[in-house]
Amino acid sequence: MEQFFQQTINGISLGSIYALIALGYTMVYGIIKLINFAHSDVYMLGAYFGYVCMTSFKLGFLPSLLISMVLCTLIGVMIEKIAYKPLRNATRIAVLITAIGVSLFLEYVTMAIAGANVRSYPPQTGILDQSFNIGSINITMQQIIIVSITIILMVLLQFIVKKTRIGKAMRAVSLDSDAAELMGINVNTTISFTFAIGSALAGAAGIMVGIYYNSINPLMGMLPGLKAFVAAVFGGIGIIPGAMIGGYFIGIVEVLVSGYSNSMYRDGVVFAILILVLIIKPAGLLGKNTREKV
Amino acid sequence: MKKLLSIILLLALATTLFAGCGAETAGENEIGIGINYELSGEVASYGQASVEGIELAIEEINAAGGINGKLIKAFKYDNKSDKSQATTLARKLMTQHKVVAVLGPATSGSFKATIPEAIKNKVVVASGSATDDAVTVDQSGVKEYAFRICFTDSYQGTAMANFALNNMSATKAVVLLDNASDYAKGLAANFTTTFESAGGTVVATEAFVAGDTDFNAIITKIKGQDFDVIFLAGYYNEAGLIIKQARNQGIDAPILGPDGFGSPELYDLAGAEALNNIFYTSHFSSLDKDPTVAAFVEKYKAKHGEEPNQFAALGYDLVMFIADGIKRAGSTDTVAIKDALEATTDFAGVTGSFSMDENHNPVKAVVIVGLQDGIATTSERVEQ
Numbered sequence: 001m002e003q004f005f006q007q008t009i010n011g012i013s014l015g016s017i018y019a020l021i022a023l024g025y026t027m028v029y030g031i032i033k034l035i036n037f038a039h040s041d042v043y044m045l046g047a048y049f050g051y052v053c054m055t056s057f058k059l060g061f062l063p064s065l066l067i068s069m070v071l072c073t074l075i076g077v078m079i080e081k082i083a084y085k086p087l088r089n090a091t092r093i094a095v096l097i098t099a100i101g102v103s104l105f106l107e108y109v110t111m112a113i114a115g116a117n118v119r120s121y122p123p124q125t126g127i128l129d130q131s132f133n134i135g136s137i138n139i140t141m142q143q144i145i146i147v148s149i150t151i152i153l154m155v156l157l158q159f160i161v162k163k164t165r166i167g168k169a170m171r172a173v174s175l176d177s178d179a180a181e182l183m184g185i186n187v188n189t190t191i192s193f194t195f196a197i198g199s200a201l202a203g204a205a206g207i208m209v210g211i212y213y214n215s216i217n218p219l220m221g222m223l224p225g226l227k228a229f230v231a232a233v234f235g236g237i238g239i240i241p242g243a244m245i246g247g248y249f250i251g252i253v254e255v256l257v258s259g260y261s262n263s264m265y266r267d268g269v270v271f272a273i274l275i276l277v278l279i280i281k282p283a284g285l286l287g288k289n290t291r292e293k294v
Numbered sequence: 295m296k297k298l299l300s301i302i303l304l305l306a307l308a309t310t311l312f313a314g315c316g317a318e319t320a321g322e323n324e325i326g327i328g329i330n331y332e333l334s335g336e337v338a339s340y341g342q343a344s345v346e347g348i349e350l351a352i353e354e355i356n357a358a359g360g361i362n363g364k365l366i367k368a369f370k371y372d373n374k375s376d377k378s379q380a381t382t383l384a385r386k387l388m389t390q391h392k393v394v395a396v397l398g399p400a401t402s403g404s405f406k407a408t409i410p411e412a413i414k415n416k417v418v419v420a421s422g423s424a425t426d427d428a429v430t431v432d433q434s435g436v437k438e439y440a441f442r443i444c445f446t447d448s449y450q451g452t453a454m455a456n457f458a459l460n461n462m463s464a465t466k467a468v469v470l471l472d473n474a475s476d477y478a479k480g481l482a483a484n485f486t487t488t489f490e491s492a493g494g495t496v497v498a499t500e501a502f503v504a505g506d507t508d509f510n511a512i513i514t515k516i517k518g519q520d521f522d523v524i525f526l527a528g529y530y531n532e533a534g535l536i537i538k539q540a541r542n543q544g545i546d547a548p549i550l551g552p553d554g555f556g557s558p559e560l561y562d563l564a565g566a567e568a569l570n571n572i573f574y575t576s577h578f579s580s581l582d583k584d585p586t587v588a589a590f591v592e593k594y595k596a597k598h599g600e601e602p603n604q605f606a607a608l609g610y611d612l613v614m615f616i617a618d619g620i621k622r623a624g625s626t627d628t629v630a631i632k633d634a635l636e637a638t639t640d641f642a643g644v645t646g647s648f649s650m651d652e653n654h655n656p657v658k659a660v661v662i663v664g665l666q667d668g669i670a671t672t673s674e675r676v677e678q
Contacts (some may be wrong), residue, residue: 003518005542010510092613116336118531131542136544214505215535217562223505258511264473264501266511 006137007259010254013212014144014149016249016256019207021245023157024198029192030174030238035094037099038079040225041106042199046072047204047216048114054122054234061211065149066250068207076199077192084228085188121210128211130232135254140294144206153201154244166193174238215283223267227254230274236284245285310465317390323359324367325360325626327352327616328387328396330408335375336656340400340605344422345370347609348397356614361620373399375575377407384408388415390657393615395420396627399626400605402426405440412439417628418635420616422608423577425553427480430654440655441635443606443615443643447477450552450575451484451678454525457573459492464522466497470512470536470644472528473501481527481552489525490593497521502532507538513543523547529554534563541568548573554603566668571641576661579673590644602647611643 014185023045028036049071053064081103087095098225123129124142161167172180180185209224210216231250234243250270257269277284320326321324329348349368356365369391373380380399387393388411395418399405405424412419421429422442427446430437445453458464467489474476497519500512513536516524523541526533526549533555540549541564548571555574580591580601590610593601604612618641620626623634623667639649648658664672 003514006514006517007511010508010514014510109309118559118563120534120559123565133544140542175464209507213535214538214565215507215531218477255508255511259515262501263512264503 003259004135007255009137009139009143010136010259011252011255012248013146013251014255015248016146017205017224017247018152018228018231018251019244020150020185020201020208021224022044022231022247023154023240024202025229026200026232026235026237026240026243027170027194029232031170031177031191032084032095034095034099035246036084036195036198037096037100037225038083038106039198039202040221040228041103041110042076042079042221043202043206043209044110044216044218044221045075045106046203046211047220048204048206050122050207051119051216052208061124065204065207068202069148070197070246072203072206073196076195076202079199080195085191106110107218114218116218117283118215121214121216124211142212146212149204149208157197157201159238160197160226166190170194172283179291194257219294227270230270233274233284234277236287239286242284242286300373310458317386318369319390319392320367323364325364325394325620326367326369326390326391327613328384328393329368329370329398330373330380330383330387331398332375332400332404332562333372338379340423341372341398342377343603344398344400346592346598347422347602347606347611351613351617354593355611355617361617362624364626367521367619369393373404373559375404377404380404380406382409384411384419385415388417393417394620394628395630397421399610399617402423402429405429405442409437409440413437415628416632418616418619419556419634420612422612423605424463426477436653439616439632440646441650441657442476442650443611443645443656444577445658445660446655447552448480448484450660451481451527452453452488452527453575453662454481454550454552455485455488455494455509456494457662457674457676458489458523459494460523460636461676462523464548465494466521468516468519468521468524469496469499470516470524470528471499471501471525472504472532474503474505475528477529477554478527478585482614485527486527499640502528502536504529506532507535507540513540513545517518517543520546524549524557525573526551528547528552530557530560530563532563534560537564537572538568541570541613546571550574553577553604561668564668569665571669572665573662574606574665576673577664578602578604578639579661579663579670581663581670581673582661584644587641587644602677607644611645614643615641628650 024039028034029278039209045066049068050064052069079102083093083098087098127141131138169185173187173190174183177187227250231246232243254266254270257266330337331345337608352366354370362385369387371383373383382398387396397420400423401425405421408419414477418439423444424442425444425447427448430440430442464659469482469486471482498516524547533551537549553575556576618632619635623630636650640647648656652655661678662674662676663670
């Protein structure tokens with residue numbers, strides 16, 4: 001039983017990371033029906049920005065977190081302006097392929113600048129280095145910080161989407177962008193804002209992974225990105241609470257499979273879940289079946 | 295006009311092509327040795343360190359009057375960590391520079407790629423660090439002109455099992471392995487076989503894949519088991535993270551590993567605090583009390599200002615090994631040199647003394663380095 005609790009704690013910390021990345025996928029999909037493959041590379045860049053803050057400028061965790069979120073926001077908005085905006089009226093497949101192109105571009109530019117080697121974050125000191133035991137269950141301060149920052153960011157996101165004007169605009173554009181435009185909503189600003197929020201969350205996930213696992217590399221976004229995408233689909237793509245539930249679900253499933261069965265099956269099970277969801281409930285856990293207008 | 299231009303270009307191309315044919319060879323009183331190493335590209339650090347050791351050895355031999363009165367003339371090339379480049383260079387060294395032996399490359403894949411050239415031209419190729427089991431011997435038998443002076447991958451697994459049984463009195467072990475690498479799978483299989491045949495039990499075997507970062511699940515799983523040591527078959531990238539996460543979860547059992555641990559990155563990834571009770575096999579340790587080792591470390595430090603790593607030590611030994619062969623052959627005939635190298639017995643090098651076995655592998659001791667607070671504090675030799 002103790003092992004089960006310990007594994008669940010491991011799973012929740014991993015799930016937090018997936019959930020943060022999944023939110024970016026789901027928000028962008030909700031608003032422009034694009035699977036933004038470059039999103040997982042914004043997460044990777046977040047980890048690298050944090051690395052530079054901590055090693056070159058010797059900043060602490062919180063300032064590094066904020067700086068890396070701000071820089072990722074800028075990158076996210078830039079990607080949208082340069083790569084996706086000119087294709088606003090192009091076919092969806094054209095935008096999708098552009099997204100893959102942007103993803104590869106970010107990965108290999110980072111590789112050219114920072115090298116392909118694995119880099120390690122500086123050792124954490126003070127509160128970030130502590131851990132405590134409840135019975136024989138071990139919880140590190142880093143796990144608590146990851147989970148609490150994730151929850152704070154999610155609450156903030158819910159607040160923005162539900163209670164602010166720009167959030168209202170986002171929901172309107174997501175529902176029907178033409179009608180929203182007719183109502184006087186600036187669709188382009190709203191889309192940029194969506195990319196900005198999603199990228200900030202990915203940046204936060206990146207630096208937290210850097211601290212937690214201590215290892216970053218230019219291709220680190222690939223697999224977590226795919227799994228976060230599975231999480232988004234699982235919860236119902238386009239639905240924000242769905243991405244959170246999906247992220248935690250995938251994280252916990254992954255850890256339990258490694259813990260109770262063979263760790264080699266872990267990724268297989270995750271993608272099997274994706275297939276099952278697509279067969280049984282294509283709209284995802286929280287998705288409603290809507291008929292697509294042709 | 296265009297025609298004229300293309301003729302000029304063609305001529306220019308032809309001259310550069312033929313220019314290669316007039317390559318320099320060793321003089322009357324010189325012995326040509328080729329150096330074919332990874333001086334740039336992804337494993338450049340291996341090649342550079344090896345060549346530093348090689349050049350130190352050549353300098354020393356020449357300062358002492360050379361081999362049988364002839365000085366060594368080295369022809370050095372960079373294969374850019376590329377297999378096909380390594381083959382091309384080996385051919386160039388053998389057919390154009392007429393060297394009597396080619397040293398390198400450092401990695402198994404590139405070294406293997408040069409072996410067909412060696413057999414065709416009947417010139418010895420020798421590597422200091424190609425540890426893959428199949429380098430010098432495969433199903434069709436031993437590869438006549440290929441030699442190495444490092445122990446093989448799978449032997450390390452056996453050595454570690456013996457170390458766990460005899461030096462640590464361990465009876466129960468957990469094996470963690472990187473399931474995506476042949477290196478790790480071979481190590482784990484050898485460890486398990488040796489450990490269990492001597493009465494030990496492997497209580498759990500858990501696999502991961504290179505590139506993973508979260509090992510908490512498998513660590514939590516093994517935490518519930520009763521064991522004395524962990525054998526971790528993998529490279530430093532994953533090993534560093536596993537050690538850190540295991541120590542974080544309160545597992546303080548000794549962790550044993552292969553030569554893949556031997557990188558400063560391990561220290562950065564795991565952190566000094568976690569690196570206690572860690573033992574890994576190595577080809578060389580500068581802590582070794584042996585007087586030849588101490589003298590080598592001294593000379594190397596004087597030249598390069600830093601302690602030699604295992605690649606530098608193997609490079610140094612590689613030159614000494616070839617020089618010893620040429621001396622005993624008494625000529626620069628490449629077949630005679632091959633026969634002399636095959637007959638090497640009790641060659642005393644800085645990476646340990648060894649004899650060549652029938653598969654062109656050295657029979658030598660393994661050095662086991664122990665880490666405390668991230669610093670190598672102990673070094674023991676485990677005889678084969």
